[in-house]
Amino acid sequence: MTKGRSRLARRVTLKDKHIVTRMMDLASGLPDVIKLGRGDPDLDTPQHIVRAGQEALASGATHYTHPLGLPELRQAIAENIAEHGGARYAPEDIVVTPGGQQAMFIIALGLLDPGDELLMPCPGYNPYLQAAELTEATLVNIRMTRATNFTLTAELVREHVTPRSKVLTLINPGNPTGTVIPPDEVARICEVAREHDLIVVSDEIYARITYDGATVQPVAALPGMRERTFTLSGVSKAYAMTGWRVGYFAGPPDLMPALAEIHHALAISTSAVGQHAALAALTGPQECVEEMRVTYDERRRALCEGLTEMGVPFAEPQGAFYVYAKVAETGVGATEFCERLLAEGRVMIFPGKIYGDYTDDYARLSLTQSVPRIQEALGRMAKVVEAIRQERSVA
Ligand SMILES: Cc1ncc(COP(=O)(O)O)c(C=O)c1O
Numbered sequence: 295m296t297k298g299r300s301r302l303a304r305r306v307t308l309k310d311k312h313i314v315t316r317m318m319d320l321a322s323g324l325p326d327v328i329k330l331g332r333g334d335p336d337l338d339t340p341q342h343i344v345r346a347g348q349e350a351l352a353s354g355a356t357h358y359t360h361p362l363g364l365p366e367l368r369q370a371i372a373e374n375i376a377e378h379g380g381a382r383y384a385p386e387d388i389v390v391t392p393g394g395q396q397a398m399f400i401i402a403l404g405l406l407d408p409g410d411e412l413l414m415p416c417p418g419y420n421p422y423l424q425a426a427e428l429t430e431a432t433l434v435n436i437r438m439t440r441a442t443n444f445t446l447t448a449e450l451v452r453e454h455v456t457p458r459s460k461v462l463t464l465i466n467p468g469n470p471t472g473t474v475i476p477p478d479e480v481a482r483i484c485e486v487a488r489e490h491d492l493i494v495v496s497d498e499i500y501a502r503i504t505y506d507g508a509t510v511q512p513v514a515a516l517p518g519m520r521e522r523t524f525t526l527s528g529v530s531k532a533y534a535m536t537g538w539r540v541g542y543f544a545g546p547p548d549l550m551p552a553l554a555e556i557h558h559a560l561a562i563s564t565s566a567v568g569q570h571a572a573l574a575a576l577t578g579p580q581e582c583v584e585e586m587r588v589t590y591d592e593r594r595r596a597l598c599e600g601l602t603e604m605g606v607p608f609a610e611p612q613g614a615f616y617v618y619a620k621v622a623e624t625g626v627g628a629t630e631f632c633e634r635l636l637a638e639g640r641v642m643i644f645p646g647k648i649y650g651d652y653t654d655d656y657a658r659l660s661l662t663q664s665v666p667r668i669q670e671a672l673g674r675m676a677k678v679v680e681a682i683r684q685e686r687s688v689a
Pocket residue numbers: 333392393394395396419465469497499527528529530536539540541
């Protein structure tokens with residue numbers, strides 16, 4: 295090794311353990327931690343989907359599949375996208391990936407050169423930040439505020455566009471914010487994308503989980519957008535299938551072959567059993583999706599009510615299964631608050647800093663526990679908040 299030369303590549307900036315890993319390590323040594331951290335539903339994958347996976351295994355689905363994914367699954371994905379008001383995709387313009395997560399990196403590797411700008415709503419789902427880092431693209435954070443309920447606006451995008459801007463990420467409904475961009479605002483954002491020749495990565499993985507009648511406008515279905523949009527989604531969230539690792543992206547026919555080859559090089563193909571289960575999810579009974587949505591909605595109400603009682607403000611959650619709360623209102627920064635809540639209250643929530651919260655004011659709480667457990671978590675949180683407030687009043 296050359297003296298003084300870093301053993302890690304220069305592009306790797308996240309050199310220490312990620313805060314999520316640190317918190318998980320800490321939690322593993324504590325009894326009875328209530329986990330409202332990760333976006334992993336506690337609900338089980340519906341039985342008919344599990345059975346389809348078991349049957350697929352029993353009948354020999356133990357091999358690589360077509361690199362792009364099972365043809366019948368890609369057909370089902372195309373139909374599912376169209377059924378929900380999305381663009382009409384041919385199965386060959388869809389790639390099934392090991393989770394939507396990998397799709398983000400395939401798209402970034404395929405589109406971004408060093409110095410190209412990736413416009414990213416901030417706070418936003420952090421792997422997109424890492425995708426920018428690993429491709430040496432320039433990350434441009436578009437800071438959203440409570441004034442727009444943490445949703446992206448066309449005006450904000452316009453303010454951040456430069457001649458180097460190449461890709462714009464939309465996450466709708468948002469993670470970590472749980473907010474939905476109103477459909478007419480999505481249309482206005484797309485106008486800016488067309489004007490400035492931006493490629494849009496539209497992450498619609500939470501689109502089936504919305505509340506109070508909020509609707510998600512699929513980006514690629516808007517005029518002039520199909521040829522400049524990658525639609526990214528998967529079965530993890532709507533069907534409680536995080537562990538099966540099946541996601542997908544669909545995009546413009548001229549770009550998909552190159553991106554499909556990156557996927558092929560990274561994964562060969564997505565797990566066969568997961569794909570058969572995903573096929574059952576998309577083509578089988580859909581009541582389970584609505585049942586789970588109603589369950590999250592009940593939890594959302596319970597959590598929001600408890601936070602309000604505690605005097606902790608939050609962004610109005612209209613989708614996904616998160617509440618983005620201004621825990622700094624309790625008197626300490628959000629990162630310190632999350633650490634104390636875990637150590638003293640045995641409740642795990644994640645600081646907004648993970649998602650690019652530039653103020654260290656916010657934390658994300660996931661709706662991934664039952665209402666009684668959420669209420670228990672709120673009780674524990676109230677005690678920690680009380681302790682912090684008392685310390686502050688003495689100091
Ligand atoms: C916004 C968003 N997109 C994509 C993903 C990736 O999910 P998966 O890889 O399980 O499909 C997640 C997971 O939390 C997410 O929150």
